Amino acid sequence: MILSVFALLKALIHLTNSDYLLYISFKSFLKNLYYFEQFLGGIVNITEKILAAHVGRDEVSAGELINAKVDVILANDITAPIAITEFRKTGAKNVCDKDKIALIPDHFAPQKDIQAAEQCKMLREFSKEHDLSLYFEVGKMGVEHALLPEQGIVLPGDLVIGADSHTCTYGALGAFSTGVGSTDVASAMATGECWFKVPEAMKFVYHGKLNKWVSGKDLILHTIGDIGVDGALYRSMEFEGEAINAMSMSGRMTMCNMAIEAGGKNGIMVPDSTTVEYVKGRAKRDYKLYTTDSDSSYVDVREYDVSKIMPTVSCPHLPSNTKVAADLSNITIDQVVVGSCTNGRIEDMREAAEVIKGKKVNSNVRLIVIPATQEIFLQAMKEGLAEIFVNAGAVFSTPTCGPCLGGHMGILAKGERAIATTNRNFVGRMGHPESEVYLSNPAVAAASAIMGRIATPEEVQ
Amino acid sequence: MILKGKVWKFGNNIDTDAIIPARYLTTSDPAELAKHVMEDADAEFPSKVSKGDMIIAESNFGCGSSREHAPIALKAAGIQGVVANSFARIFYRNCFNIGLPIFESEEAVKGIQEGDNIEVDADSGVIKNLTKDEEYTAKPIPPFMQELIAAGGLIEWTKKRLG
Ligand code: SF4
Numbered sequence: 125m126i127l128s129v130f131a132l133l134k135a136l137i138h139l140t141n142s143d144y145l146l147y148i149s150f151k152s153f154l155k156n157l158y159y160f161e162q163f164l165g166g167i168v169n170i171t172e173k174i175l176a177a178h179v180g181r182d183e184v185s186a187g188e189l190i191n192a193k194v195d196v197i198l199a200n201d202i203t204a205p206i207a208i209t210e211f212r213k214t215g216a217k218n219v220c221d222k223d224k225i226a227l228i229p230d231h232f233a234p235q236k237d238i239q240a241a242e243q244c245k246m247l248r249e250f251s252k253e254h255d256l257s258l259y260f261e262v263g264k265m266g267v268e269h270a271l272l273p274e275q276g277i278v279l280p281g282d283l284v285i286g287a288d289s290h291t292c293t294y295g296a297l298g299a300f301s302t303g304v305g306s307t308d309v310a311s312a313m314a315t316g317e318c319w320f321k322v323p324e325a326m327k328f329v330y331h332g333k334l335n336k337w338v339s340g341k342d343l344i345l346h347t348i349g350d351i352g353v354d355g356a357l358y359r360s361m362e363f364e365g366e367a368i369n370a371m372s373m374s375g376r377m378t379m380c381n382m383a384i385e386a387g388g389k390n391g392i393m394v395p396d397s398t399t400v401e402y403v404k405g406r407a408k409r410d411y412k413l414y415t416t417d418s419d420s421s422y423v424d425v426r427e428y429d430v431s432k433i434m435p436t437v438s439c440p441h442l443p444s445n446t447k448v449a450a451d452l453s454n455i456t457i458d459q460v461v462v463g464s465c466t467n468g469r470i471e472d473m474r475e476a477a478e479v480i481k482g483k484k485v486n487s488n489v490r491l492i493v494i495p496a497t498q499e500i501f502l503q504a505m506k507e508g509l510a511e512i513f514v515n516a517g518a519v520f521s522t523p524t525c526g527p528c529l530g531g532h533m534g535i536l537a538k539g540e541r542a543i544a545t546t547n548r549n550f551v552g553r554m555g556h557p558e559s560e561v562y563l564s565n566p567a568v569a570a571a572s573a574i575m576g577r578i579a580t581p582e583e584v585q
Numbered sequence: 586m587i588l589k590g591k592v593w594k595f596g597n598n599i600d601t602d603a604i605i606p607a608r609y610l611t612t613s614d615p616a617e618l619a620k621h622v623m624e625d626a627d628a629e630f631p632s633k634v635s636k637g638d639m640i641i642a643e644s645n646f647g648c649g650s651s652r653e654h655a656p657i658a659l660k661a662a663g664i665q666g667v668v669a670n671s672f673a674r675i676f677y678r679n680c681f682n683i684g685l686p687i688f689e690s691e692e693a694v695k696g697i698q699e700g701d702n703i704e705v706d707a708d709s710g711v712i713k714n715l716t717k718d719e720e721y722t723a724k725p726i727p728p729f730m731q732e733l734i735a736a737g738g739l740i741e742w743t744k745k746r747l748g
Contacts, residue, residue: 353645389674529602
């Protein structure tokens with residue numbers, strides 16, 4: 125009872141915080157309330173707890189601007205060059221911590237042209253100059269958001285920033301992680317800190333059991349279709365429920381990866397035994413499991429019955445433009461891409477291989493399969509998945525972001541259409557401004573490669 | 586600070602791939618990026634835009650990738666500032682970090698047409714439409730952001746802290 129009264133008062137704080145002038149006039153009232161709440165042990169969600177721990181406090185509240193310590197700082201071959209140039213301008217002689225800065229050439233790497241090679245060289249030289257332990261050369265690198273969790277570099281309870289919008293992926297581990305700009309990374313490399321506005325939180329609850337061929341990708345596409353590309357703008361997206369509890373880390377990462385596609389600041393899930401099992405053997409340092417208090421208040425709570433969610437596809441040119449895959453069978457395609465930080469993990473390779481095994485890629489289609497890391501590449505070889513893809517007539521590529529951002533390794537010509545397991549389908553994302561991208565899970569992408577049009581896995585079985 | 590300029594108008598969800606397509610990101614040279622600014626939203630834009638112009642857009646301007654190349658390209662093309670209903674969050678922080686003034690005002694977005702001349706008082710948030718003789722207000726800029734602007738962006742602010 126007392127707790128729910130406080131949840132109400134807390135909601136009041138959130139309301140008043142949103143208006144700065146009101147905030148001033150209520151300041152002393154809020155301050156007293158804050159101490160009172162602290163005395164009782166406030167009601168806090170997981171995002172607020174992690175942020176508070178990184179400013180050395182018990183609590184922070186939504187709307188507040190804080191300067192927090194970061195555990196991992198990430199940049200890639202597109203964003204690191206600006207970060208390095210800006211870092212030099214701060215006048216700092218040394219980086220804050222040589223073991224906290226991960227520089228990963230993955231977007232235009234292996235270096236696609238001379239300019240890309242120059243950018244990658246900047247990362248290599250800066251890493252040498254500052255003796256960075258988390259630089260990943262071609263041959264060791266993978267798509268950053270698949271690589272960092274796989275290598276145990278990002279861990280539960282961490283605060284992670286990356287000059288890449290899909291840095292929100294690591295929320296699946298119970299970390300606060302968010303995309304920032306290159307200048308933020310430059311400043312953090314110098315100080316070990318970054319500024320944040322504590323986000324308001326939205327909760328998404330997924331009840332029930334997933335249908336066959338429905339995965340984390342379909343849940344997140346469905347959710348973005350529901351709330352829109354700015355439905356969670358500036359907010360934290362907390363995912364929970366029976367379907368999440370039953371989901372592998374791979375599916376969870378796919379979901380948190382796309383929080384940014386709804387405008388979210390971070391996606392996050394409370395860690396459980398699946399998380400701990402995943403981290404075991406990977407973590408090279410201590411980590412901390414945070415939870416959400418049961419009476420935490422949210423600006424919005426959405427509930428879904430996942431048994432009603434079918435394989436889902438985002439149509440051009442927004443991730444929120446979702447339709448059921450089965451309703452798109454008239455859409456012919458020229459290219460299929462299975463890979464990226466969203467769906468390039470071993471589970472995704474297995475899912476696509478299961479559908480394609482023993483079949484041939486349609487003669488009108490190019491199928492490009494890109495495992496996200498070297499470890500996944502090797503595992504796919506060991507399990508015979510690479511052979512399944514190559515026998516079917518697909519390209520099986522070394523890890524890279526490649527076509528996901530229209531970089532290299534599969535660019536679309538004018539008027540061409542692709543279905544991809546990636547996360548964005550904006551105008552020109554995979555090539556010519558007049559090409560089109562549809563987004564789906566790996567099983568739908570594989571089925572479409574066989575049929576030469578958007579298809580469901582059932583159709584090819 | 587007073588910004589005065591002619592307006593280009595854009596719609597909802599202008600993403601960073603539209604502001605500066607990834608195919609040009611093998612460089613971070615502002616002048617090179619400026620040559621392709623807004624190209625996938627309006628292929629003619631790089632040749633039409635002149636120094637001192639302003640952009641008015643609807644909601645969620647700058648969504649998508651975290652690339653700072655987007656505000657850098659706008660700034661290098663001579664865009665003085667952007668007014669929108671709302672901004673995507675990474676774009677929002679990038680603008681304050683690198684010193685591209687941005688303002689949130691639904692009434693301004695509604696009232697201002699392409700080609701109008703406007704004057705924005707960055708300190709008070711008052712936006713004047715000189716063509717139509719109308720006045721709108723933008724949301725106040727939070728104190729910390731003002732501090733960033735006053736310092737001359739995040740790098741200068743960081744320098745001060747380190748110094
Ligand atoms: S795979 Fe695509 S979305 Fe992921 S980091 Fe690379 S370019 Fe970005």
